[in-house]
Amino acid sequence: MNQMTMSKPVQSKSRMKVDPITLQVIRGAFETIAEEMGHVLYRMSFSSIIRESQDLGAGLFDTDFNTLCESESTPMHIGSIPGYLRGIAETLEDGEWYEGDVVVHNHPYFGSSHTPDLAIVAPVFVKGRLVGFAANTAHHVDIGAATPGLIIDVPDVFAEGMLFAGTKLYRKGEPNRAMWNFIRRNSRAAQQLVADIEAQVASARLGAKRFVELIEKYGEDKVFGAAGQLMDYSERLMRQRIGDIPDGEYVAEGWLDDDGRNRDQRLKVKVTVRVEGDGVEVDLTGSADQTPTAYNVPFEGSTKVAAYCAFRKLLLDAATSDVRAPSNEGSFRPVKVTAPLGSIFNPRAPASAEARFTQCNRMIDLILRALAPVMPEQVIAGSSASISFAAYSGVRPSGDYWVFLEVNEGAYGGRPRSDGPDSIDNLMANTRNNPLEDLAMHIPMICDRYELRDDVPPGAGEFRGGIGVVKSQRVLTSAFITHESERHTDAPWGAFGGQDGTVGKCLIYNAARPDEAREMPSKFSGLAVEANDVMAYYSPNGGGYGSPLKRPARKVLEDVLDGFCTVEHARAAYGVVVDLDAETVDIPATEALRTRMGG
Structure with a gap:
């Protein structure tokens, strides 16, 4: 069978054993650098998806592309940048790094998570030698794809917009003006795009500067010795937690609504979790074949990352662990990921793979379901396990586009000791909501309704499922809407006697005629709407945990x-x-x- 599996990353070369006190000081420095990089990025950005929602990730990496530290931003970026770095190694302009270089990269068949997530990478040199990288990723408003801001129903990767592979924005400190001009001329939201990339450049350069300062203070051998010990420590913690799970093969299945074009053709997601000793494999064999739309998942940058995220959340969650594991490469090493080439989780080029998030969230949801029988006190019931990602756009009287990206909240499933949290991003998502005041200040839209969903109940249980959100956004001019969501047909599952949750829905209507609402599929592309038309999104409610008859x-x-x-x-x-x-x-x-x- 033609398939791709994760190879174990090369471990960073540990040059010396570092004493415990210095080790903790360097650990704190790593974590502070990553957080500072993330803070600078979102504080300097102009688009709300970065500035408010914080859809980003940042960190430091060694020359073997191991994650040394990363910001505590949204989990969807956890562990993704090493894939970018491996892709850059194959495609790097000039074929080598120079001091002052800055690279932009987003090619989904060279390691990226998906095309709107641009990575900015700055090499780190000490005394003329390359010792590592400072890098970040962030989701951008528009990179010139077939539809503004978000794409679903497109034929191939080339319809996703600008593709960058190892492209230098700066070479030896000098800007590549032709590339900057190219970027400006190929985005509907060029001003925001360029400003946000500049914020990423500033963040990466700051990370590189802090990395050099750390090495100058403690010495290269001590810093990388500490990095190696910290990665080994995270690996030991993860392996200990995996070792507590009984060996075996655990399977769960679910269904995605459709691929955004072929309605009423549901797509199977099958997850097999194999636990053997202190290692685990997530095998996606049996999941649907790749789709003819953008509803596929880049293997290196997203499929593997979702598996890493699942086990960090399940086994190393800060709220439930007695120790806090450093966010680095070590926690990824015990996790192997397998997906057949040509499947939805490992598409063949040049298939489009931009609308990849809901599949990842469902994979994590099914990992929890598969392990529920042997981990009843650690797992939760079914969450909304989707994402409502909406792109609103239009043309101003000046001829300029306005584009707005919005992530709507969902709900967690019931938990072993408490109800599922209401109206919150879940599983692999952790973006913040965009303030309604900010929306009205910048975009010709207004929010008519934003509250907890009350038309249907959450899954009943001793601990009920979380309650989803309902948000009604009204455009004030003619506009276009593209929407990616899921779980309109497959309700979040109940656990241990808890009842299933409820599916989501999406309505389009004019504010003057709300009784004429039409129900939309979970994903649709480039829908033309008129002034005062409303999109009302109802996210799924979570499943219940435990018998409802035990609920006080x-x-x-x-x-x-x-x-x-x-x-x-x-x-x-x-x-x-x-x-x-x-x-x-x-x-x-x-x-x-x-x-x-x-x-």
């Missing part, structure tokens, strides 16, 4: 009073009899009903 009646009452559970649903799902007029629970009637229901 008081909590059921609170949900009823808050409008997130009807009196009828309280009775049918939870066996709780609520007196709405008195705002109380009928305790005797509830006890009798729960007994009849088997509670």
Whole structure:
């Protein structure tokens, strides 16, 4: 079978054993540098997807492309930059690095996560020798693709916009003016794009400067010796956690709605988790073949990254671990990823692979489902495990485009000891919402509704699923909308007796005629809308955890009073009899009903 598997990265060369105190000082320095790089990037950026949502990642890397540290930004960027660096090694302009170089890279068949995530890389030189890299990634508003801001229904990778592979924006410190002009002439949001790239350049250069300062203070041998020890430490922690999982093969399956073109043709996602000793393999064999649209996943930059993210969240979460694992290459080493070439998770070039996120989130959701029988106290029930990524755009009277990217929230599934969090990005996503005031200041749009979803309940359980969001955005001029989301047909799963959550939906209507709303598929491209047309998105509600009959009646009452559970649903799902007029629970009637229901 023709397939691609992850090869184990080359470990950084440890030159000396570093004492524990110095090791912790250098660890703190690494983490501070990565956070400072991320902070500079989002504070200097102009587009809201970076400036407000913080869709970015930043860190330092050695010459073997190992992650030495990375910012605590959105998990979707965790571990992605090494793939970019390996792709740059194959494509680098001039074939070598010089001091003062700055490279831009986004080619999905040379390691990138997807084309809108541009990486900016600055080499780090000490006494004329290349010792590492400072790099970051960020999602950009528009890189000249077939539809503004976001693409789904396109035929190949060349319709995704500008493709950069090892391209130097600066060579020996001098700007490549032809390339900068090319970028300016090929984006609908050129001013924002150039300004955001400049912010990335500033972040990377700062990281390189801080890396050199660290080496000058402690010495190259000590810094890289510490880096090696820290990576080994993260690896040991991950292997210890994996070793606690019983050996075996665990399988889960789910379905994606469609590929954005071929409606009513659902796409299978099959995840097999193989645990053997202190190592784990995520095998995606059996998932759907690659699609003819952009609904594919770059293997190096996204498929592997999703698996890394899943196990860091499951086994090394800071809130549930007694120790905090450094964010570096070590935690990736025990995780092997397999996906057949030609599948949705490992497409053959030149297939488009830009709309890749919901598949990654569903993969993580299914990893949790597969492991639930042997990790009941660590996993959660099904989350919305999607992402609502909407691109709104139009043309101003001046002839200039306006483009706005928005990520809408979802909901987590119920957890072993608490309800699923409401209205929040989940699993591989962690972007912040965009302030509505910021929207009205810059874009001809207005938000008509933004609140917790109340038309359907979340999955019932001892710990109920999280409640999704409903957001209604109205355009004030004629415009175009492209929308990528999921889970309109396959509800988030309930765990250990908990009930399934509820699917999402998307409506389009004119504000003057809301009764004429039409329900849209979960993903659509370049939809032309008129002034005062509204897109209303309802994210899925999470699945429940544990038997609903064990949920305290008081909590059921609170949900009823808050409008997130009807009196009828309280009775049918939870066996709780609520007196709405008195705002109380009928305790005797509830006890009798729960007994009849088997509670």
